[in-house]
Amino acid sequence: MKTASRHTADVDIHGYMQDVGRRARAAARIISRAETAAKNNALLAMAAEIERESGTLLDANKMDLDAGNNQGLDDALLDRLELNDSRIKAMSEGLRQIALLPDPVGEITDLNYRPSGIQVGRMRVPLGVIGIIFESRPNVTADAAGLCLKSGNATILRGGSEAIHSNRAIAACIQSGLKQTRLPEDAVQMIETTDRAAVGELIRMKEFVDVIVPRGGKSLIERISDEATIPVIKHLHGVCHVYIDDKADRDKAVKIAFNAKTQRYGTCNTMETLLVAQGIAGKILPALGEMYQEAGVELRGCEATRRILPGIKSATEEDWYTEYLAPILSIRLVKNAEEAIDHIAKYGSAHTDSIVTEDITCARRFLREVDSSSVMVNASTRFADGFEYGLGAEIGISTDKLHARGPVGLEGLTSVKFIVLGDGHIRK
């Protein structure tokens, strides 16, 4: 990419990053007013380029995989690092889907006349420059660049050093797409150096970067949000709950509790703790416990749970706080919805929590009182996802309260400003 040839990054990381920042800021002004068609054409051109260059991408990826193997990276990491035909196809399809989404930029809402005679409304606007810091998965390069471009932002990407060849190859396709449609190439820049100091610069360049989106493990995100002086859209972790109320429909409860745990183990919206009302536990847990055990899920229960499922391990205090991301589930019996809500408030991570109940009063209360980014009734926590919610794609799931909560799609990458229309109006 452009930045590589011009700088000896190792020598002067600060100067290099300042230059990246300055150019991103300049590109942001142009991209913020780009027409929707231009942005969509660029996305389609990128998608085509990624498919055309799939051989190059696979070669580059092989270099990363070989290096990773030599360094003894674990299998999970190597799996995330790997590109193959279907993953390349998914990248280009992702870009095409983003092209199909409505353009959020410039949307005017709530434009109303005020008593003074002025009209006041809101216009949706890009955030400006977005810094994306991510680990291993090279497909993030395409997803993130696509979402930021469509939402009118300039992007600075910083991928993991283990994926550097793959990321460069994907970035070259993105650049080619921008070039073909005459959008500024600086609208998407990838940091060329793998020096960690570049991250330190990126998260403190207040004058050039408006928001940081880290994508990766909890430790990466914690480190970045501790050190950043720029706002960070955080996705920390998901300790998600399903609460089976004593007014639950038994079949729905079993189906949802099983799906929320076992449909995928490694995702943030997977249930980690099952809460069951005492009144219904005896009717639900024996069958459900058997299903889990057949699926290879290790169960850890409170004392009351273990009276119903005598064979299982005892859950410790630590278990209630834990995001296993693995075939392990903690189970606790509670008196009622109130106790379930209290448990979630204390141990949960404000990600996604679901109640199974046929009682509308109880459902309304749970919806209102559980303070999580997604709160559900009679549905699996696994639905907490940008695609499932109709946001089209997501750059992450925010567990913050300010700005964006839950799946962050195009709208989460924008802000709103006030617009005022008058006809010579002055303040009295």
Next chain:
Amino acid sequence: MKTASRHTADVDIHGYMQDVGRRARAAARIISRAETAAKNNALLAMAAEIERESGTLLDANKMDLDAGNNQGLDDALLDRLELNDSRIKAMSEGLRQIALLPDPVGEITDLNYRPSGIQVGRMRVPLGVIGIIFESRPNVTADAAGLCLKSGNATILRGGSEAIHSNRAIAACIQSGLKQTRLPEDAVQMIETTDRAAVGELIRMKEFVDVIVPRGGKSLIERISDEATIPVIKHLHGVCHVYIDDKADRDKAVKIAFNAKTQRYGTCNTMETLLVAQGIAGKILPALGEMYQEAGVELRGCEATRRILPGIKSATEEDWYTEYLAPILSIRLVKNAEEAIDHIAKYGSAHTDSIVTEDITCARRFLREVDSSSVMVNASTRFADGFEYGLGAEIGISTDKLHARGPVGLEGLTSVKFIVLGDGHIRK
């Protein structure tokens, strides 16, 4: 207030603040689900209490004013510190107006069926615990407490030490209102100690405080946002512009440019720099310059301006960046709207900027491209205000891009979570 009697704040600020935080967090859960009528009744009871206790408030305020006089506080500060009958009336009226505003909490929007069969929508929810740090103006106590309460948040208030007696007296009225309506008294707490270490604790109690709103001068706000580890809704400063396009209506231009500067000098939405298209400057500036000079406004111009208004001072590069908050105005001639937009991007503070033009193409471009929290056409920048915008009241004007931009009313003190309604739905 409650906190005072229980603690020797001077001895253990950390322990004291932790206790304040813990109690705020507990109160936040209760206040977040309080019924609208309960919150409104509390606001009305507070208003009545403030009027009933106006004598007490004036006595307490006299103590602060006397102390301020003895310490030699300047007149502007003493003016901000002063309570009088009309300011007390304004406080209670403010609370009554907040009671009349619609309750934002629990509002559900965009509830739609998805292809999977689940319904996905958004519910507006309180932020949790809000820390307000403010200087001198004691009326902020009532405004801030009222807005936070109506939006379902618990509040921790920290006023300036120069207003401590006034703030305590107002806080007692607020407490009395909460007590009369059986809402938790901890929903509004005032920090009793004037020790600065308490602020340091407040802005770092991540587990107990969700957002900090500093209200005061730029230096206070910069210090707090530099040191805070909790998100801050910032209002830094307003370097606001009016751009008079060459297609402007002359009368509107003169009226707006005069009003934007002179209607009040000390407010953040006052124009600080006037930009005039070269093609119209000769027709506008002579008359307008005379009006400013009659009003006692000191003018500082670029060279081209000084050829039209020869008597005025020369503006320095520094002037274009300056928020005067005083009867001083810098004036610059520009070629066209594009150059005006560039000037605003470089020197402005992204607060409020207005164009005067009859040309709709030019107006549309200005609205879209100027990246400020309020962008106006043919209206005075002085309209950038929560009341004028119909937000009811404001806790400040945010110059941030994330979360809240522009005047921050009830909505800016809330967030949205996703809600999902199913009927036993699981993810395939």
